[in-house]
Amino acid sequence: MADNFGGAGFQTANYTITGSTNSYDVEQALVYVVELDRRIAEETGLDMVSLASAGVDAYGVAQVKNSLGLSGRAYVKTHAGKQYLILKGNPRQRPVLRGTRYLASNPQVAHITVGARSIARAAGRVTGIVFVAYTALNVVEHLMTSDDPRLSSLLGNIAADMIKFFVAAGAGVLAGILVGTLTTVVAGPLVAAIFVGVASGILLDRLDRQYGLTEKLILAIEAVQVQAERPFARLAREIAAWERWFIDKAVRQSIRFR
Structure with missing residues (x-):
């Protein structure tokens, strides 16, 4: 109902x-x-999965702000085989981290993202969750609201969503890395990654809707499926032809010996 x-x-x-x-x-x-x-x-231009991902990143910025302030500065230094997070600036502006040097493995600074590797690792942590979320959402949508029975439609929508997410996330990571090379302000790369990632997601969604990219991807998947099925269809035709040949031969032989 x-x-x-x-x-x-x-x-x-x-x-x-x-x-x-x-x-x-x-x-x-x-x-x-x-x-x-x-x-x-x-x-x-953003679905709930993209908004949730951006919300997780925003929560990371909020954690950094609470620990260091938006202008908090830091960099990673290796000494005696150990990595240390070096904090710069006035310690009075840091409500939590009053010291100037912490082991990178210290739980108090584990949420602070510094450097290209850290930014990429932070982005990678949500990839598996996003994949499961997109798959589940698309499956529910396909089963409950879609009138299109094609499996290629479901696969195309999942693939399109994941491609858009990876491109937008990749653009955000690259922006964060670029900003990270220009400044030691910890919140800077995170804010840049969020802003560029969200903007890229909106742009990709608009391009998808304008040019029908998802539907073209679905048609491409269908074409691949047809090509994959052709060898089996040809084999079936050959088997049917052999069956007809044997039947016709048997009929001719029976007529001959009457």
Whole structure:
């Protein structure tokens, strides 16, 4: 049964699982999430997964700000085979980290991202989560709201979302690394990575919608599937031809000996 969810104009389905004490409209909630994600993407150019990823990065900036302040400066130095985080500036502006040198493995400074390797590692940590989130969201959308039965449609949407995420995330990482080479302000590379990543995601979404890139990717996947199926189809045709030849030969032999 379809209805409007909360007066927001979303078309939702109704499927209730009844337990011993409670009832859950599971399908209604899932369809609402999918349609909300679609609406957000249409309005902002970013879906919920991208926004969540940006939120995680923003939380990292907030942690750095609370520890060092937005102007906090730091760099990594290796001494006697150990890596140290060296903090610069007035320690009174650092509400938490009052010292000037910490081991890089110290839990107090583990959240502070300094250097190209650290920025790339921080971006890589969310990649697996993002892949699972995009896959799950696309599967739910395909099963509950899509009228397109093609498996290539599902694979194309997942691939397109992941490609856009990787390109946007890569652009953000490169921007963060570039800014990191120009300044020792810890928050600078993180802010640059977030800003460029979000802007790249919005641009890629707009290009996708304008030029139909996802649909072209789906058609390409279908073409590959057709080419992969052709050898089996040819084999089936050959087998059928051999069957007809043997049947015809048997019929001719039977006629001859009558």
